[in-house]
Amino acid sequence: MIEIVEAVVLARQFNRELLGKLIVEGGQGNSRHKFAFVSGSAEEYAAILPGKVIGEASDHGSVIKVGLEADYVLLLGEGGERIRYHRDASTLPNKYQFWLAFEDGGYLTVSIQGWGATMLLPADQADAHNLMQPGRVSPLSAAFTRDYFESLYGQLAPEDKSSLKAFMITKPKVWGVGNGYLQDILFRAGMHPRRKVVSLSAAERDVLYEATVETLRTAVELGGRDTEFDLFDQPGGYVKLLDARSVGQPCVNCETPIQKESYMGGTVYFCPQCQKL
Ligand SMILES: [Zn+2]
Structure with missing residues (x-):
């Protein structure tokens, strides 16, 4: 994808x-x-x-x-x-x-x-x-500031039940991010995909912003994921931190085996220790 x-x-x-x-x-x-x-x-x-x-x-x-x-x-x-x-x-x-x-x-x-x-x-x-999607802001552009990211939270009601996965890739969503990069963004941020967005503190929203930008910029520098192919049928150089290959493997931070779950029409991967619900 x-x-x-x-x-x-x-x-x-x-x-x-x-x-x-x-x-x-x-x-x-x-x-x-x-x-x-x-x-x-x-x-x-x-x-x-x-x-x-x-x-x-x-x-x-x-x-x-x-x-x-x-x-x-x-x-x-x-x-x-x-x-x-x-x-x-x-x-x-x-x-x-x-x-x-x-x-x-x-x-x-x-x-x-x-x-x-x-x-x-x-x-x-x-x-x-x-x-x-006219009017959206690319997370790789200079316009994707911390203030812009904060404005996405502003679209949620205080009692909103959306999870982090829904917030990031469905609504309001970070433009262009799907289930692929989501896994690494949330791992870098240390956040569980099913956690409620409204439970994040301001400091945690800073962390999620930084993890989003770092993940996407790093992947661009490396030419995209190694599971995707360019015009010449060559894979990219970005090896994901978490994907199907990670299940049961030790977390790079704490060595707890990586788990997977079906959630929202797709699979999520996470470290149950580093990304507590
Ligand atoms: Zn871990």
Whole structure:
């Protein structure tokens, strides 16, 4: 699943490797399914794409916006997309939900596991699209200050029952953070995923803010998680502190075995000693 860090890494690669490439053909791929979200018919995609040129790419939460000059954009992300560049046809995957062929013989494919989006939109409509979540603040930007983070708590009623997991990734949520990075943020903060948000002291809210920024910035520096892949099918260098591989392994701080639990439609991992409920 693409989260904000992977969106940053992929957008940078688009700008470095694909900017200016001329599209000669493209479309919705050879394997459509109902959770591969599109913005129009296969015929529309096939008609719009030829002749477009890859423009600037940017990250928006877990979404990657790619310019298709002169007047369209492609929105990818917020799901289980594998986005890959191919120097020639020899490495094309068997199934893909979106593809581009470039004048120089290269290809781009998007294969969607679970759900995901490949939206082709007129450029002047893209920023208002609900995938872009207009008005949100990236936790990797200078605007993600301690005061901004505090304003997220301000959206909760005093008797709010939300857990830390719900607060961080559902509502109000830190933009672009999902169940992947959540585990490491809460481990760094020493907080249990099921703990009530309103129980945090001001000092603990400081700690959670610092853990959020540190986790995401560190992961960007390392090129994203080692379980996610870049345009060239290479894994990132960020090894998560807690994930499926950690269960039963000793906590790096206290050596208590790491536990997992099903919670809110996903799995949470935690140290029962360092992250008390
Ligand atoms: Zn521990």
